[in-house]
Amino acid sequence: MQEIKGDLFASLKADAICITTNGYVSVGGNSPFPQNTMGKGCAGEAKKRWNGLEFLLGTLLMEQGNHVHQLTDEIPDVFDGAVNTCGPILTLQTEPWVGKEHILPYHLVSFPTKPTHAEQERVLRRYADHGGGVRGAGRLRGGRRYPGWMAQADMALIKRSARELRALADEHGMPNNGIRWESIVLPRPGCGAGELSWDEVRPVLNNILDDRFYAITFE
Numbered sequence: 340m341q342e343i344k345g346d347l348f349a350s351l352k353a354d355a356i357c358i359t360t361n362g363y364v365s366v367g368g369n370s371p372f373p374q375n376t377m378g379k380g381c382a383g384e385a386k387k388r389w390n391g392l393e394f395l396l397g398t399l400l401m402e403q404g405n406h407v408h409q410l411t412d413e414i415p416d417v418f419d420g421a422v423n424t425c426g427p428i429l430t431l432q433t434e435p436w437v438g439k440e441h442i443l444p445y446h447l448v449s450f451p452t453k454p455t456h457a458e459q460e461r462v463l464r465r466y467a468d469h470g471g472g473v474r475g476a477g478r479l480r481g482g483r484r485y486p487g488w489m490a491q492a493d494m495a496l497i498k499r500s501a502r503e504l505r506a507l508a509d510e511h512g513m514p515n516n517g518i519r520w521e522s523i524v525l526p527r528p529g530c531g532a533g534e535l536s537w538d539e540v541r542p543v544l545n546n547i548l549d550d551r552f553y554a555i556t557f558e
Contacts, residue, residue: 340544340545340548340549340550340552340553340554341550341552341553341554342553342554342555342556343524343553343554343555343556344555344556344557345555345557346555346557347381347524347525347526347555348381348384348385348388350445350524350553350555351444351445352522353445353522353523353524353553354445354446354511354519354520354521354522354523355409355445355446355447355448355508355511355520355522355523355524356445356446356447356448356523356524356525357448357449357450357504357523357524357525357526357528358381358382358385358447358448358449358450358526359380359381359382359450359451359452359525359526359528359529359533360375360377360382360396360449360450360451360452360453361375361376361405361451361452361453361454361455361486361487361488361490362375362400362404362405362451362453362454362455362456362487363375363376363453363455363456363486363487363488364397364400364401364455365397365486372394372397372398373394373397373398373400373401374393374394374397375393375394375396375397375400376393376486376488377392377393377396378488379531379532380526380531380532381526385447389429389441389447390439391431391439392410392429392431394431395410395429395431396408396410396449399449400455405451405454405455405487405496406451406500406503407448407449407450407451407500407503407504407507408448408449409446409447409448409507410429410446410447410448410449411427411428411429411443411446411447412427412428412429412430413427427442427443427445427446427447428440428441428442428443429441429442429443429447445524446520448504448507448523450500450504450525450528451496451499451500452492452493452496452497452500452528452529452533453487453488453490453491453492453493453496453533454487454490454493454496455487456484456485456486456487457484457485457486457487457489457490491533491534491535492528492529492530492533492534492535493529494529494535494539494540494543497528497529497535497540497543497544498543498547500528501528501543501544501547501548502547504523504525504548504552505547505548505549505552508520508523508551508552520551521551522551522553523551523552523553524552524553524554524555525552525553525554525555526554526555526556527540527554527555527556528540528544537556541554
């Protein structure tokens with residue numbers, strides 16, 4: 340794995356970029372469709388850029404579990420009667436975006452760092468470490484599970500996601516399987532809102548990801 344500095348979403352020469360996610364899915368409220376909580380970090384930025392992405396990911400999480408998911412489709416030979424040379428396509432399937440397609444300069448992949456649900460002890464401990472000064476801490480009560488986005492990032496999940504990402508990249512290196520992925524950019528998973536240190540995450544990724552993968556940071 341290589342390390343670079345810059346803007347994840349400006350990685351225009353990358354074949355794919357990853358957004359770090361949690362596995363929590365909610366249904367109800369303003370929409371009857373499964374929705375992933377994409378509130379902070381690169382996931383929150385991705386949701387702002389591509390309206391409806393939270394529903395696409397929510398559906399994948401509900402149907403296939405909290406795993407690495409390729410969110411974009413392969414470039415078709417023909418698109419709307421013309422050869423598409425713009426990039427991978429992100430296709431939305433929920434109202435009011437049914438059939439809405441975003442053309443991206445790279446493939447988009449989810450990279451889970453947080454679980455679907457968090458046990459109360461982990462969440463309460465995390466909020467206690469902040470001195471109770473985290474928004475929503477006053478509403479926490481024992482004896483229940485909480486949404487996974489409220490927990491600290493999970494190192495075992497990061498390790499599994501890294502292995503799944505490498506396998507996905509290997510699939511794109513096989514003949515007749517779309518464009519070969521030679522450059523995959525991901526943020527430092529579990530750092531930031533996940534509250535893990537890069538010093539503990541780096542060696543885990545280095546043991547799994549090869550030189551096709553780039554960990555990016557603004558710092």
